Amino acid sequence: MTKLILVRHGQSQWNLENRFTGWVDVDLTEEGIAEANKAGELILKEGIQFDAAFTSYQKRAIKTLWLALEGIDQMYIPVTKDWHLNERHYGGLTSLNKQETRDKHGDEQVHIWRRSFDVPPPQIDKNHEYHPSKEVKYSHIAPSELPTGESLKITTERVLPYYKSQIVPHLKAGSNLIISAHGNSLRALMKEIFGVPDDDIPGFEFPTGNPLLLDMDEKTLKPKAARYLDESRAKELPAV
Template sequence: MTSQSATLVVLRHGQSVWNRANRFTGWSDVGLSDQGEADARRVGERLREAGFRFDLAVTSALSRATDTLAHVLRTLDQSQPETVRSWRLNDRHYGALTGMEKDVAALAYGADRVRQWRRGFDLAPPALDADLHAALVHALHDDAMPSVDALPRTESLRDTLRRVLPLWDDCVAPALTRGQSVLMVGHGNSLRALFKQLDGIGDDAIASVEVAHAEPLVMTFDATLRVTSRVPLAALPARR
């Protein structure tokens, strides 16, 4: 059974340099902006003030997430928890949109079509060129990833969900079942996909779900790992 102490804190990374430039990032391994680093430290301070300690940290293979986690843990000032870094939590692969400014993409493909790719569940952008895709994958230095040819060159949100679920089933869910406290630092679309599964959100309704940068969500679960509460960290009192 799941212990009452089992808690999952879900966090989208701080602002990246491409978020600031309004570009599609996807699997491109770009770093945090100065604001993003400050955001991450602020999250660590808030977690410390609320009395959080973590047994397990889970993040993606992308540096904007791993760096956010590192800033959070340093500011939280706790011993290093067990840490899992997995490509399965990477942001959605944006295919040929990768690196494009969003306004430019809207002009090239049409604003309605780009909106459907961004917010819908089943539609994927055009695939990224194979050589560019290979360069993205090799830059991640993740030996656990499948071969380049076996990885997608574009993804819908449905594809992203299929990719994320094994990480949940094999890593996060067992930790919660053991009553552990877990910190997950991911990306807007990989976290949207996970929320769709955990909350039973419909294919159409997922379009309206937003995940803000550096705004942690504290989730608890019952013995069957159904969500019993979800509270923004900002709504929790500091521990005296």
């Protein structure tokens, strides 16, 4: 049976500071590094031999993957990095403290921006220091494709075509895969894999650095079983 592990990056500096991060390339904290190392220890106990790995262009996810692969002595496997697996772009909310944003705009409005499926945040200004066009890593992407403020729906529309075209063929071939990504790009994958309705998917949380192991049916691409490897930090999962 094909094994697929989804893991959200370990705690980042802006997770710690309670700021909207999105596409800003912040690093892991010491706790985040420890979570990534723990992810490797947990995966090692499962005895999985991976055929390939996928991650985003953001170093918090890349480092988490590196540390996990180091922990299982599989750093040699092919790793594909792609911006389509990046976190949701938080637009004009980027870098703002979440509590200060609630104080300014009200709890209800911030809740809509964060937890609705199809309401995007305000767009980021092109002159903003964190506009994605200012990063060389995205210079090959057409300006019209660069996100400047995404809802979960828009994020899903970015992630799923990549998943179906680049990752699904590996799963159908029976390859064991690990994907290190972000809370919202992983929600997009969860929505597809588990068939979660639009209104329900924003409510599912991915704990940082806790691998989600899926036993995948190669024909249906649906999980026959699913569990977080660290049960003490597990979150609710959709029904299998």
